[in-house]
Amino acid sequence: MIPEDFTTSLYTCENVEKFPNMGVLKKSVFEFIKTIGKNLIKKGFIINEESKRITFYINPIGIVSIDYKLNYIPQDKVILLSFYPRGSGKGLDPKNWRRDYNFNVALRVLEFCDSLGDTINVSVEEYGEVNFNRVYLNEYLNIRKWRVSLFGEQEVALDYVLNNRKLIYNLLLNHSKERIYTFVLFSHIFHETNIDRETRKNAQEAIEILKQELQKFGDVDGVYDSINFKYVLETYSKKNDTIVIFIETEDVIGSMYKNFKKYLDVNRIPSQFISIETILEKFRKWPGVRLNFLLELFNKINESKPLFLKPIPYLYEIDGVLCLSDIKDASIKSLQKLFGALFMYTEPGIYEEVHIYEDIPYNIQQGQIVFENEDGIRRLVEYVYQLGGEDTVTMDIFLTRPWKKKHLNQFITQLMKVGYKVNRVYYLSTVRSRFVDETLLNNLLRNSSAEYRIPSKVRYELDDYWHYYYIVSNKVAFIRTSTQLRIYPNLFNLFVYLLWPESGSLSKADLEKILWFTKKRLYRFQEFFVTKYPEPIWIFKNLRKLYLGEVDERIRIPLRLMI
Amino acid sequence: MEYQTEIHYQHMFLDIADRWAKIVISTDEGYTIKTKLFATLYILVRNSKESMEINISASQKSFTKYPFCQLLLSLTRKDAKTLRSVVSSIRNDYYKLSKSRHSRSLDKLKYMTVEGLFFEILLRERGITPSLFTEDLLERLSEWFSKHGNHEYIPFLWTFGLAYGISLKNEHITKEIQWGNYNLLGLSLLSYFFFEAYKRNNDIDSLSNHYIATKYMMDKLRAILEHTDNPSEETLDTVFKVGVLLHLSGYFSSLSLPNEERIKYLDLLLRIPPLRRRFESIMDSSLQIGFELDNLQVPNTPIGIKISKKFKIPLWVVALVSLLISIGVFIIQITHQDFLSLQNLLIISLVVNGYLVYKLSRLKNEVLKKLERREKI
Numbered sequence A: 001m002i003p004e005d006f007t008t009s010l011y012t013c014e015n016v017e018k019f020p021n022m023g024v025l026k027k028s029v030f031e032f033i034k035t036i037g038k039n040l041i042k043k044g045f046i047i048n049e050e051s052k053r054i055t056f057y058i059n060p061i062g063i064v065s066i067d068y069k070l071n072y073i074p075q076d077k078v079i080l081l082s083f084y085p086r087g088s089g090k091g092l093d094p095k096n097w098r099r100d101y102n103f104n105v106a107l108r109v110l111e112f113c114d115s116l117g118d119t120i121n122v123s124v125e126e127y128g129e130v131n132f133n134r135v136y137l138n139e140y141l142n143i144r145k146w147r148v149s150l151f152g153e154q155e156v157a158l159d160y161v162l163n164n165r166k167l168i169y170n171l172l173l174n175h176s177k178e179r180i181y182t183f184v185l186f187s188h189i190f191h192e193t194n195i196d197r198e199t200r201k202n203a204q205e206a207i208e209i210l211k212q213e214l215q216k217f218g219d220v221d222g223v224y225d226s227i228n229f230k231y232v233l234e235t236y237s238k239k240n241d242t243i244v245i246f247i248e249t250e251d252v253i254g255s256m257y258k259n260f261k262k263y264l265d266v267n268r269i270p271s272q273f274i275s276i277e278t279i280l281e282k283f284r285k286w287p288g289v290r291l292n293f294l295l296e297l298f299n300k301i302n303e304s305k306p307l308f309l310k311p312i313p314y315l316y317e318i319d320g321v322l323c324l325s326d327i328k329d330a331s332i333k334s335l336q337k338l339f340g341a342l343f344m345y346t347e348p349g350i351y352e353e354v355h356i357y358e359d360i361p362y363n364i365q366q367g368q369i370v371f372e373n374e375d376g377i378r379r380l381v382e383y384v385y386q387l388g389g390e391d392t393v394t395m396d397i398f399l400t401r402p403w404k405k406k407h408l409n410q411f412i413t414q415l416m417k418v419g420y421k422v423n424r425v426y427y428l429s430t431v432r433s434r435f436v437d438e439t440l441l442n443n444l445l446r447n448s449s450a451e452y453r454i455p456s457k458v459r460y461e462l463d464d465y466w467h468y469y470y471i472v473s474n475k476v477a478f479i480r481t482s483t484q485l486r487i488y489p490n491l492f493n494l495f496v497y498l499l500w501p502e503s504g505s506l507s508k509a510d511l512e513k514i515l516w517f518t519k520k521r522l523y524r525f526q527e528f529f530v531t532k533y534p535e536p537i538w539i540f541k542n543l544r545k546l547y548l549g550e551v552d553e554r555i556r557i558p559l560r561l562m563i
Numbered sequence B: 001m002e003y004q005t006e007i008h009y010q011h012m013f014l015d016i017a018d019r020w021a022k023i024v025i026s027t028d029e030g031y032t033i034k035t036k037l038f039a040t041l042y043i044l045v046r047n048s049k050e051s052m053e054i055n056i057s058a059s060q061k062s063f064t065k066y067p068f069c070q071l072l073l074s075l076t077r078k079d080a081k082t083l084r085s086v087v088s089s090i091r092n093d094y095y096k097l098s099k100s101r102h103s104r105s106l107d108k109l110k111y112m113t114v115e116g117l118f119f120e121i122l123l124r125e126r127g128i129t130p131s132l133f134t135e136d137l138l139e140r141l142s143e144w145f146s147k148h149g150n151h152e153y154i155p156f157l158w159t160f161g162l163a164y165g166i167s168l169k170n171e172h173i174t175k176e177i178q179w180g181n182y183n184l185l186g187l188s189l190l191s192y193f194f195f196e197a198y199k200r201n202n203d204i205d206s207l208s209n210h211y212i213a214t215k216y217m218m219d220k221l222r223a224i225l226e227h228t229d230n231p232s233e234e235t236l237d238t239v240f241k242v243g244v245l246l247h248l249s250g251y252f253s254s255l256s257l258p259n260e261e262r263i264k265y266l267d268l269l270l271r272i273p274p275l276r277r278r279f280e281s282i283m284d285s286s287l288q289i290g291f292e293l294d295n296l297q298v299p300n301t302p303i304g305i306k307i308s309k310k311f312k313i314p315l316w317v318v319a320l321v322s323l324l325i326s327i328g329v330f331i332i333q334i335t336h337q338d339f340l341s342l343q344n345l346l347i348i349s350l351v352v353n354g355y356l357v358y359k360l361s362r363l364k365n366e367v368l369k370k371l372e373r374r375e376k377i
Helices: A022-035 A037-042 A099-116 A158-163 A165-176 A197-214 A226-233 A250-266 A276-283 A289-299 A313-318 A373-387 A405-417 A437-447 A508-519 A537-541 B009-024 B035-044 B069-075 B080-099 B103-126 B136-146 B151-164 B184-199 B204-225 B233-248 B251-257 B258-289 B315-335 B339-373
Strands: A006-013 A046-048 A053-058 A062-073 A078-091 A119-124 A128-137 A137-144 A147-150 A154-157 A181-186 A218-224 A243-250 A271-275 A306-309 A319-325 A338-345 A355-359 A362-365 A368-371 A393-399 A420-431 A464-471 A476-479 A496-502 A555-558 B291-299 B304-311
Touching: A006 A099, A006 A437, A006 A464, A022 A062, A022 A119, A037 A099, A053 A099, A062 A099, A078 A099, A078 A128, A078 A393, A078 B151, A099 A437, A128 A464, A137 A508, A147 A158, A147 B069, A154 A158, A154 A306, A154 B233, A158 A165, A165 A289, A181 A197, A181 A226, A197 A218, A197 A243, A197 A276, A218 A226, A218 A243, A218 B291, A226 A243, A226 A250, A243 A250, A243 A276, A243 A289, A250 A276, A250 A555, A271 A276, A271 A289, A276 A289, A276 B151, A313 A508, A319 A373, A319 A537, A338 A537, A355 A537, A368 A373, A368 A405, A368 A476, A373 A405, A373 A420, A405 A420, A405 A496, A420 A508, A464 A508, A476 A508, A496 A508, A508 A537, B009 B035, B009 B233, B035 B069, B035 B233, B069 B080, B080 B103, B080 B136, B103 B136, B103 B151, B103 B184, B103 B233, B136 B151, B151 B184, B184 B204, B184 B233, B258 B339
Parallel strands: A181 A218, A181 A243, A243 A271, A319 A393, A393 A420
Antiparallel strands: A006 A078, A006 A128, A046 A053, A053 A062, A062 A078, A119 A128, A137 A464, A147 A154, A147 A306, A319 A338, A338 A355, A355 A555, A362 A368, A420 A496, A464 A476, A476 A496, B291 B304
16 A cells, blocks of 8 residues: 655755745745744744744743755755754754654644745745645665674575574574683773772673673673773783774763774774663663663674675666764864775675875865865875775766765766766755654654554555655655654665766665665664664764774774674 | 485486476477576486587577577587687677776676586587687686675686696785585586596595585575475576586586495595695694694584694604703713613613603504494594
8 A cells, every 4th residue: 555645844845946044035935924823823832033933832842943944955956945944042952862752742733833834935035936736755775674684694685684583693603612702801990999889789780681682692701990991901912803992981981982993993993882871771671671782783893794784686787885074073173184985885794994185175165165276086095996996897976965066077087087986975964954754753653652644544555664764856756764762863864975976866776876876884783773773874974972082193093894 | 226216315406307397398388598508418318418409499599699590509409610610700709808907807707707617518528629718718717706896706717727737827815715605516626626626636535525525515405395386497508507517517426326325435535635635634744743623524524523622742842852851861871881871761761752652652553443334522
C-alpha cells in the first residue's frame, strides 16, 4: 500500500526568473506571517514584531523559537523556505531536549505550518509576488533487505542482523578466539583518593562489569591511572591487537577525549572512551548498548569489519568517496586553518586514512571555500593522489562546504589529469536548510498516546527502514537519514546539493548512495536508526571534538580509529 | 565406492559446493555475475566440460571492477581468442602495478598474485600459451615481494616454479613456509602446486607438503562449513575456487577408496613419510656425532610423535680406538712377534666394532618399525 503524503515545514517556489534581495524577501515572509497573526495567536504562537521572531511556549522546555531559512538554487531557479524549531535562549537548550520534547516541538512547528496553509503568497517590494508551495513527502527508499556480510562469511538481510543481536554477539565471541586481544584499562577516578564514597563505588562497579565482559574476548590489563597513559602504553608493543579503554565519569570523559584522542590516533593505538554512567545504566539494561560498544572496539582493531553493509549496485560505478573539509578543532579559536581529506572505499578490507594538511591556504567567503592561490589547489590534488593510493580511481566527492565554482572546476580538471575520474560532487549539509516532517513523528506515534492527525490507515505501514526523500530540483534534494527520533539533530533531513557535473541532475540513485554511506555505520548497532551523518562527514564532525594543537606537518590517522 | 555415498567432511564440502553452484546459477537475482561465473567454472571443472551457457548480462558494473572479469568470462565460454588478448592485458597490469609508487599498489599486487595464480592453473590446464605468469614476471614479483618484506607471498612463486619446472633466480627467497599465514585460497594453491611438483619430480617432500597444505586447508574449510545457510558471496567465490583446485589436483580421487582405507591411506601419507624422513635425517647426522631425541616433529606443523631416545657415540673415539688398535697390531707384528697379544687385540677390536654396528642398526630398525605401527617409542 502506498502511504499518504506526509506534511513538512518546507516550502518551495519554482521557476523564479530573478532572485529577489534575500533580506527583503525575509522581511516579506515575516509580513505574510503577520497577516495571519490572529489565527496563530489563537493557537499559542507569539509574533514579536520588534525582534521579528515567532515563538511558542512548551512545557518543560520553556520558550522555543520557530526560525526560517531561505535558500536560492540559481541553476534550478528555485527558492527554498524552511521553518524549523530552535532554542530561544529563554528555555532549555536543544542539546538537552529529550525525545518526547523533540516530538512535541516538531508537532508544534507542523501545526504552525498548517496554519500558514499549503500556499504562501508573499508580496515583495519592488519585485512582485513570490508563491511558495508546501512540500509533502511520499517517496521513500526501503533498506530492509539491504545485504550485510557477517565476518565476511555469511550474508544476510539487514533486518535479520538488527533483529538477531544475540547471534552477532556470539559470532563476535567466536571470532575473537582467533586472535589474542589485550584490553588495557585506564581510569583516573579509580585511582583518585579525594572523591566521595558513592562515586568510588560506582567506578569500581562499572570497571568490574566492563572487565567481566572484556575477559570473554581477550586479556584485560589495568586499571592504570589515565594520567600515566603515555608512560604505560610505552610498555605495550604497537600491534593492532591492543586496545586502550578509558573509563571516567560523564563530565570528565569529554575533556579527556579532546586531549588524549589525537595522541592515540596519530600513534595508531585503537582507543575507546566510555562513561561510568553508560556502563552502569545501560550495559545490563540494554544489551544492544553493550554490543554497540564491542562492535565499535572491533571495528577499530583492523580493516576487516565484523559487520559490513554490502555495496548497493549504484556504488559499483565508483571505487570510493573522497571527502574534503575545512577543519575546526575543539579550540575556542583555531590556531591554524587546517584542511582535511579522507578517501573511503566502497569495498571492505582496504586500509584508509584521514589526512590533515596545514599547507593548503584557503578562506571562507560567504560560506564558500575559496583557495588563496592555485598552488593550494595543485598541492591538494597531489595529496589526494597519494591518499587515493592507486593510479586510477573513480570517485564521488563529498564536500562539507561548497567551493567557489571556478576552484572546484580547476580541482576536478587537475584530478582528471593525474588519472583520477570524478563521477559526482555533492555538498552535504545538516544545517543549510532545516525542516521537520511527519514521517519521523509517525514512528514515535505508534507507542505514544499523542494525538495527531496522521491517518490511522498509514500509521502502522511506516517502518524504520523507510527513508523518505524529496527531490526538489535537478540540483537539490533532501533525504531522511535517521528514522528514529532521539535527539534534536534527528529532527532534520540531510540536504544534498549536486555541485558537479553542471549538466547532471539528482536522482533516487544519488540519494541511495549517500544513504549507504550513512547506514554503513553498522557498528552503531543500538543507534542504527538514529545515525544521521554519512560516515565521511561524521569523521570530520568527530575531529571537531579534538584539540589538534599546532600542526607543523601533515597528520595521518587510520580512518578506522576515527569512527 | 563412489564418494557421493560417503559421509566425511571432504564429502560435505563437495556437497555444499555442488548445492550452492546450482542455487547460484539458477537464481536470477541476488548474486553478482562474478559469483555466478565462479559457480559455472566450478561446474565445468567438476563435470570436465569446456564451456557452458548461462544467462548473465556482462554489463553489470560490479563485474567490471573485478580485475579478472574478462578472463573469468572467457574461461566459461570456450573463447581461446579473447582469452589470449585478455591474458596479455592482465599481465601488463602486473607490470604497471609493480612500477607504481602508490601505497595501495602493494596490496593490489598481493591480491592479484594469489587470484592470478588460480587462473594461471586453469589457463595451463586449457593449454593457453603464453599464460599469465611468464618467467620474467615471476622473477619481478619475487624481487618485489622480497624488497617490500612480504616474504609470505614468495612460496606461491617458488612452489609454482616447482610445479611447472621454472627455477627462480632471486637468491633471497626463503623456502620456509609458515602455514598459519595463509587463507583458504592460498593454502589450496600451495596444495595444488606441491601436488603438481610431486607428479613432475616424484619428490616425496612435495607430496608431504601437499598433504600438510591440505590438512591446514581442511581445518579452514571446517569454519566455512559451519555457515552454510547464508554464505556471503566472498565465501561462495572461495568455495568454488577451492572446489576447482581440488578437482584439478585430483585430490578427490583418494575419496574413491572405502572410507576406512582412505583414512588409513591419508594418515599414512600425512604422518609417516615426513616423520620417517625426519628421523632418518637425524639418524644420519647422529652417526657422525651421536644423537638425542626429545620428540619428533615435522617442522612448522603440529604433526609429531612424542619420543625419547638417547644414543650418543663420539665417532672420533671409535675412529681413534680403531686407529690405535691398528697401530698396536702393526707394532706388535713388527717388534714382538707375540701372536697371543695380536689375537687378543683383534678380538677386542672386532667385538667393539661389531657391537656398535649391531646396536645402531637395531635401534634404527626398531624405531622405524614402531613408527610404521604408530606405537609409542
